Amino acid sequence: MNHQLSDLSPEQLRAFVAGQLERSRARTVQLTDSVDTDDLIRQHSRLMSPLVWDYAHIGNQEELWLVRDVGGREPVRQDIDELYDAFMHARADRPALPLLNPTETKSYVVEVRDKVMDVLDHVKFDGGRELVNDGFAFGMIVQHEQQHDETMLATHQLRTGSPVLDAPAPPPGRRLPAAEVFVPGGVFEMGTSIEPWALDNERPAHPVHVAPYVIDTVPVSNGDYLEFVLGGGYESEQWWSEAGWAHVQKASLVAPRFWEVADGNWTRTRFGHREPLPLDEPVLHVCFYEAEAYAKWAGKRLPTEEEWEFAARFDPASGRTRRFPWGDETPGPQHANLGQRHLRPAPVGAYPGGASPLGVEQLVGDCWEWTSSDLTPYPGFRAFPYDEYSLVFFGPDYKILRGGSFGTDEVVARTTFRNWDYPIRRQIFAGFRCARDPKPSELH
16 A cells, blocks of 8 residues: 555555455454454453454444445444444443444444445545545545554453464564664654545654664664663662653563563563563563663663654655655565564564665564654644544653554554554553664764
8 A cells, every 4th residue: 555546546446445444354353253252252451442342343433434424324333333432431441331242243343344345336536525535534444443453462462361363483583784873864754745544643744853863773672671671670760760660669560561580581471372582572562661761771762753753764865755664665574574474573683674774674563662752743733534533642641652563554554653652551562762862973
């Protein structure tokens, strides 16, 4: 999927949209069919909805936007709108709601999808409505489903019981040419005004000046982070912000989530498998405060959102801003670890084909990367098509994550895509890389 969508004929665009809808639904079905009814309706963590809620919510959003709004059709189940409104009910409260059972949920989402395919057959993509230009409403719903699929994958990581998901191992890592990359800085075009399926907070494109900085070539690994743990990082207040230290005390944090010591050896649990801690994989399931503390301990800091995107997109040779680190080509398996293909981050150095022109690697896929930036609107921001996607979240409560994880689909994994969460969250597939200001000797 790329910004050449506008070059497609209506028939080609229809076929492309149908393929994306099919792909996302196949993933949803895999994530829900892999567990039994009890697992579907159980709440595996108060941080997460029951899987059956996510499943019906996916269908309800599809009905609201594509069946009713774009299609102008009669509602399928107007009576359940409030049940599946994410703003009406906190996740912790959703199990107590009179939700559709798994059988009802499956038949509901199938009925909605049948109607959506009929709407798709008849919609005019150039009918003057911004919502349907270049198939935007369909793209928004595909991305919504894929984002919930990643959320459901995180729920799978939290469930107990025997493993139910499987995938091949990612490609091996390699020795890196350098641990850090000097970035000369400059002015680049941040965000986008031309990606047809980009969401409102990614828009509009605007020039940003970035001062010179140094950034890690790859995300921080488990082995690197283990040194911080073993060095007493969680016991030393000096590395933590005031809010971070308060959270460490309150939550009794001693290591990343899903890490344990067994017989003197560090292990981690991944989708029901207990395994030796893989030292060469990017660290996962750390909150913003942990990332921030590690960076300070290492004599560095977290990159700003602007620095992250500059490293991912700027091409110093041409002076232009690329779509992806490797160019304008849609992500392939040679570029990045995406789409639940491997069910774990790849070892550092596994994707030389995904490097940016500056030589920064694994910026897309593997793990979401915490930045030091709050979620704020870009200059000229306009809420579209509804305030609740971004507008209501702007402010200092949320920190920006960039790049996508192994559970993020390619349709979401734009280098302009902005994810956000509370700084205490650890159930998401989040890691980080560090940055620092250059030394005077590095500026000459």
